[in-house]
Amino acid sequence: MKKSVFLGSVAALAAVTGGAAMAAEGDTLKAVKDRGELICGVNTGLVGFAAPDASGNWTGFDVAVCKAVAAAVLGDPNKVKYVPTTGQTRFTALSSGEVDVLARNSTWTYSRDTDLKLDFIGVNYYDGQGFMVRKDLGVTSAKELDGATICIQTGTTTELNLADYFKANNMSYQPVNIDSNAEGEQQYMAGACDAYTTDASGLAATRAAFADPENHIILPEIISKEPLGPAVRHGDNNWGDIVRWTLNALIAAEEYGVTSTNIEELATNSENPEVQRLLGASDELGAMMGLDKDWAKRAILASGNYGEIFAKTIGEETPIGLARGLNAQWTQGGLLYAPPFR
Amino acid sequence: MSDIHAQDVAFVRDSMIPESPPPQRQAGVVKWLRENLFSGPVNTVLTILGLLIIWYLVSHFWDWFAHSVWNAESLAQCREIIAATWGEGARGACWAVIRERWHQYMFGFYPPALYFRPVMAFGFLMVALAPVLFSESLRIRRYVLIVTAIATLALMLLLKAPAGWLAFATAVFAAALWLAERQVARLLVFSALYPLLGVWLLWGGSLWGPIMVLGAIGLGWLAWRLLVGLSPLVAMIAGVAVTVGLLMFLVGPAADDAESLLSLSIIPVASDQFGGFLLSITIGVAGIALSLPLGIILALARRSDMFLVHTLAVVFIEFIRGVPLISLLFVASLLLNYFLPPGTNFDIILRVIIMVTLFAAAYMAEVIRGGLAALPRGQYEAADALGLDYWKAQRLIILPQALKISIPGIVSTFIGMFKDTTLVVFVGLFDPLKGISDFVRANFAWKGIYWEPFIFVGAIFFIICFSMSRYSMYLERRLRREHR
Numbered sequence: 070m071k072k073s074v075f076l077g078s079v080a081a082l083a084a085v086t087g088g089a090a091m092a093a094e095g096d097t098l099k100a101v102k103d104r105g106e107l108i109c110g111v112n113t114g115l116v117g118f119a120a121p122d123a124s125g126n127w128t129g130f131d132v133a134v135c136k137a138v139a140a141a142v143l144g145d146p147n148k149v150k151y152v153p154t155t156g157q158t159r160f161t162a163l164s165s166g167e168v169d170v171l172a173r174n175s176t177w178t179y180s181r182d183t184d185l186k187l188d189f190i191g192v193n194y195y196d197g198q199g200f201m202v203r204k205d206l207g208v209t210s211a212k213e214l215d216g217a218t219i220c221i222q223t224g225t226t227t228e229l230n231l232a233d234y235f236k237a238n239n240m241s242y243q244p245v246n247i248d249s250n251a252e253g254e255q256q257y258m259a260g261a262c263d264a265y266t267t268d269a270s271g272l273a274a275t276r277a278a279f280a281d282p283e284n285h286i287i288l289p290e291i292i293s294k295e296p297l298g299p300a301v302r303h304g305d306n307n308w309g310d311i312v313r314w315t316l317n318a319l320i321a322a323e324e325y326g327v328t329s330t331n332i333e334e335l336a337t338n339s340e341n342p343e344v345q346r347l348l349g350a351s352d353e354l355g356a357m358m359g360l361d362k363d364w365a366k367r368a369i370l371a372s373g374n375y376g377e378i379f380a381k382t383i384g385e386e387t388p389i390g391l392a393r394g395l396n397a398q399w400t401q402g403g404l405l406y407a408p409p410f411r
Numbered sequence: 412m413s414d415i416h417a418q419d420v421a422f423v424r425d426s427m428i429p430e431s432p433p434p435q436r437q438a439g440v441v442k443w444l445r446e447n448l449f450s451g452p453v454n455t456v457l458t459i460l461g462l463l464i465i466w467y468l469v470s471h472f473w474d475w476f477a478h479s480v481w482n483a484e485s486l487a488q489c490r491e492i493i494a495a496t497w498g499e500g501a502r503g504a505c506w507a508v509i510r511e512r513w514h515q516y517m518f519g520f521y522p523p524a525l526y527f528r529p530v531m532a533f534g535f536l537m538v539a540l541a542p543v544l545f546s547e548s549l550r551i552r553r554y555v556l557i558v559t560a561i562a563t564l565a566l567m568l569l570l571k572a573p574a575g576w577l578a579f580a581t582a583v584f585a586a587a588l589w590l591a592e593r594q595v596a597r598l599l600v601f602s603a604l605y606p607l608l609g610v611w612l613l614w615g616g617s618l619w620g621p622i623m624v625l626g627a628i629g630l631g632w633l634a635w636r637l638l639v640g641l642s643p644l645v646a647m648i649a650g651v652a653v654t655v656g657l658l659m660f661l662v663g664p665a666a667d668d669a670e671s672l673l674s675l676s677i678i679p680v681a682s683d684q685f686g687g688f689l690l691s692i693t694i695g696v697a698g699i700a701l702s703l704p705l706g707i708i709l710a711l712a713r714r715s716d717m718f719l720v721h722t723l724a725v726v727f728i729e730f731i732r733g734v735p736l737i738s739l740l741f742v743a744s745l746l747l748n749y750f751l752p753p754g755t756n757f758d759i760i761l762r763v764i765i766m767v768t769l770f771a772a773a774y775m776a777e778v779i780r781g782g783l784a785a786l787p788r789g790q791y792e793a794a795d796a797l798g799l800d801y802w803k804a805q806r807l808i809i810l811p812q813a814l815k816i817s818i819p820g821i822v823s824t825f826i827g828m829f830k831d832t833t834l835v836v837f838v839g840l841f842d843p844l845k846g847i848s849d850f851v852r853a854n855f856a857w858k859g860i861y862w863e864p865f866i867f868v869g870a871i872f873f874i875i876c877f878s879m880s881r882y883s884m885y886l887e888r889r890l891r892r893e894h895r
Contacts, residue, residue, distance in 0.1 A: 278859040
């Protein structure tokens with residue numbers, strides 16, 4: 070009996086490992102179409118970028134990218150399964166094939182792009198790291214923070230940036246390690262640290278949620294470049310192209326004044342040849358990457374062009390109130406510059 | 412006094428003095444206080460210190476609790492209401508977040524129209540547990556069943572469950588009550604079937620799946636029964652092989668075929684829609700139910716004389732105990748994806764349950780081994796003297812005593828495991844403590860809320876864990892056979 074239990078467990082183990090095989094570099098587009106659902110890795114919850122509401126519907130700036138890709142590929146922005154990923158699990162989830170695309174405010178860095186075998190397909194938000202301090206501290210510049218205690222989230226690029234910045238400016242600081250944004254706010258409010266540092270977009274949202282936002286200031290220095298963008302895994306370039314050009318389509322649509330309200334009209338009678346190509350009125354751009362000609366139109370209709378998405382989720386009309394800044398079109402003095410659709 | 416007789420003394424009182432109350436200091440509250448709180452200088456100092464600490468805590472937190480707001484749409488609105496009601500600068504708890512999001516704390520992203528299904532599954536769980544947990548007391552069993560039935564049906568009504576389901580649940584409860592009064596053993600059949608029923612209710616899909624699984628187990632049992640006369644070992648291998656073979660190759664297609672003939676489907680719910688306490692309780696209950704038998708087997712294996720069995724048990728137990736649970740969860744969620752062929756749908760909750768079970772089983776094995784070691788050698792020898800074989804000796808003499816000794820340890824392991832289910836947040840599942848709270852805070856309306864979700868979730872965890880601990884004390888009292 071005892072022996073048979075042992076044999077049984079060996080058989081069960083063999084059954085589990087027997088099915089093991091190397092995860093092949095598949096055709097993601099085909100897999101997504103067969104599944105009828107896009108699996109999108111998102112943040113477990115970040116104000117403005119990705120958050121489920123009381124009825125469980127995900128909304129946000131990063132979520133809009135997922136919706137646009139789903140609309141372009143599957144024709145329905147709601148055919149997305151959102152897989153919440155943490156800072157630790159996000160890249161493994163992508164490279165193991167658990168998600169098709171990762172739209173989780175991840176900074177595009179050299180080592181992530183090369184060593185981790187990810188492909189960042191562009192930048193959907195140019196962020197940078199800043200500091201928030203209480204007004205009564207009397208500090209007006211990050212250069213005056215020598216010797217300060219600083220609340221800093223561990224395991225992120227912000228931690229490394231902070232060390233670099235203070236070293237470069239010959240200053241010292243006392244880190245207070247925190248695990249999440251909520252804990253950071255709590256420590257900062259309780260006075261455990263003089264300054265709180267994270268991405269400027271996060272600081273703005275945090276400050277806006279305080280009971281007394283007027284007593285806190287965000288220092289003018291931005292100490293790092295944090296280009297946040299969606300990523301796909303190495304090995305399926307066509308899929309990378311689809312995600313990249315979906316994002317580009319959203320950006321280009323804003324540049325050419327294509328919005329979710331006037332898109333139907335422009336699709337039929339636009340004079341601009343670039344808009345005609347984008348919306349599939351002329352040329353079969355979609356076929357070049359295995360989609361139909363209306364792909365970009367559907368992507369833009371999903372939640373509007375880049376500017377509309379920005380205004381709806383994190384823009385100045387929302388409580389978070391972020392200005393466009395670097396995220397304005399290149400024609401408006403920002404960094405958004407979609408390559409031509411040709 | 413007994414040798415003094417009435418005729419020996421000049422005066423004998425012939426009426427009793429009326430009973431008088433004991434002195435003030437020796438009665439009631441004063442006596443209790445004197446005996447328990449102020450019995451000596453050390454005790455007095457400790458009492459005063461304790462009172463000071465309580466006063467300190469209450470005076471610091473009372474206003475926060477007293478200024479509770481239940482009706483608001485956002486944290487900002489809460490703050491306005493608090494400022495308007497109790498004056499500028501007052502602080503208060505904003506429980507409105509719980510009021511708005513309680514369903515997500517309970518069910519995660521489970522479709523709201525189907526909330527009654529987990530409720531029903533939980534009610535049936537109580538029915539399945541009643542004959543196991545309260546096998547000796549009809550009164551308690553009846554009480555548990557009636558309370559469960561009323562609570563479950565009331566909740567289902569409140570959640571607007573369809574009439575068909577209500578009727579089904581009512582029928583199950585009525586049958587269970589009737590069986591519990593007359594033939595408890597029959598109710599155990601329901602307990603045995605419950606895992607399949609529970610899985611079906613929670614995940615939905617076709618009823619044919621569970622039925623086919625049951626069929627596979629039945630055929631496996633049949634194979635065992637036919638061959639057991641020849642050789643118990645062969646019979647066991649054949650039984651397991653038949654069941655596993657059917658489960659792997661035939662159950663799926665057969666269920667699909669049956670489904671196409673006669674549809675018995677209910678709306679399926681995917682694992683990623685589970686969250687909150689539904690997730691914790693699902694993982695916790697499955698882990699508890701599976702880790703106890705596995706732990707017993709491991710404990711026996713570790714005490715076995717057979718080298719291979721013994722070594723494997725030691726290696727397994729020490730490996731699992733030497734590795735943090737989080738790393739096992741990461742293995743379950745991430746590493747397995749690299750090994751399994753792409754497109755394999757190995758459910759994440761199932762993976763987590765397996766890891767949590769293995770983890771708890773290793774601890775359980777050591778707890779039970781402690782119980783086995785605590786038994787006097789005479790018990791083992793007595794079993795041998797009676798001519799019992801190994802399994803009979805274990806089943807009839809050793810394990811009942813060893814498990815009784817281990818009850819506090821076993822329940823501690825259960826409680827620890829149930830609380831550990833919150834760690835699933837690290838593999839992207841929405842545990843109630845951090846997973847749900849984080850995304851609730853990610854909505855701008857509730858950004859900045861901190862203590863209220865923790866207190867709410869902590870209170871529910873406390874209720875569940877405290878119930879488990881009280882049950883273990885009840886069980887110990889009930890099983891106390893010797894006179895102490």
